[in-house]
Amino acid sequence: MEIQHNAFAKIIDNIHDGLYIVDKNRVITYWNKAAERITGFSAAEVTGHSCSENILTHIDSEGNSLCTGMCPLAETMADGIMRETEVYLHHKNGQRVPVSVRVTPLTDISGQVVGGIELFTDISSKSANVLKIKELEKLALLDHLTKLANRACVERELTGRLEEFCRYGNPFGIFLMDIDHFKNVNDTYGHDVGDLVLKFVAETFTANSRAFDLYGRWGGEEFIAVIRNITPEAHSKLGDRIRMLIENAYIIHDGKKLHVTISxxxxxxxxxxTMDSLVKRADTLLYQSKAEGRNRMTYG
Structure with a gap:
């Protein structure tokens, strides 16, 4: 059975995964509906633009920029080898979203590479976080601006984890995080922009969290995370990745990229x-990070 061209295009446009096509100059020629949903960018905003314009600003797990250099798609177009990897894309709202990407070369009838295709899947714990938000709303344990757990909810979670640790020895850790120079953001751009910053920072946390960890707003521009069943090495690695993702996230304000960092x-x-001693130790380490130049994690 021969599939009509328009029917084939409709199938591609409505698959669950994001898909885009570039020509040999890495100019985006096609952008499906799932790509719009996952990234927040419409087809009209990206088609006709080159990947090198850094719209999505893909980065790897080390924070290296991919769009301006040899990204997996560019490498595949150069050597014809299909690739799979995980990267972090920039959502239009500012947050970093982890995606699994599969890239393949696009060839003409003679076998010459004329472009590339990238298929990408959102691998954040989005569905679990949506359920978590609904549960917290019912219990009045949600911070309504950031959609994170509020302080009362975090304190309840810490109490539960402490009891579990005392009974069964299950380890857990916390991150206490503060947006650097946040007062300057409010003073320079206004509180509406400050709220947008708080939201994209929070959304980066939730997009990159495990379903059973809890991220909350501790107060003002300060956040806290309760990370279950974690070793010190894995805890430190996770914290530094979160810090790096925030550093590489941004919102667009008046046509310019607005970045923030966290300590x-x-x-x-x-x-x-106790809960107090645990949080106090994290707080002391947080202020050590600030004293040593900000945009860093201090572990102890």
């Missing part, structure tokens, strides 16, 4: 800890 204190539960 962080990270620590693991100890046998003698």
């Amino acid at each position: 962080m204190g990270a620590t693991i539960i100890l046998k003698q800890d």
Whole structure:
């Protein structure tokens, strides 16, 4: 059975995964509906533009920029080898979203590479976080601006994790995080822009969290995360990745990219800890990060 061209195009446009096509100069020629949903950018905003214009500003897990250099799509177009990897794209709202990408060369009838195709899947714990938000709303435990757990909810979570640690020895850690120079953002751009910054920082947390971890707003521009069943090494690595993702996230304001960074204190539960001692230690480490230049994590 021969599939009509328009029927084939309709199938591609309505698949669950994001898909886009570039020509040999890496100019985007096609952008499907799922790509619009996952990134927040419409087809009209990206088609006709080159990847090198850095609209999506893909970065890898080390924070390296991919769009201006040899990204997986460019490498595949150069050597004809299909690739799969995980990267972090920039959502139009500002947050970083983890995606699994599969790239393949696009060839003409003679086998010459004339472009490339990238298929990408949102691998954040989005569905689990949506359910978590609904549960928190019912219990009045949600911060309504950021859609994170509020302080009362975090304190309840910490109490539960401490009891679990005392009974079964299950380890957990926390991150205490503060947006650097946030007062300057409010003073320079206004509180509406400040609210947008708080939201995209929060959305970067939730998009890159495990379903059973909890991220909350501790107060003002300060956030906290309760990370279950984690080793010190994995905890430190996760914290530094979160810091890097925030550093590489941004919103567009008056046609310019507005970036922020976070400072962080990270620590693991100890046998003698109470909730107060655990949070106080993280707070001391957070202020050490600020004293040493900000945009860093101090672990202890």
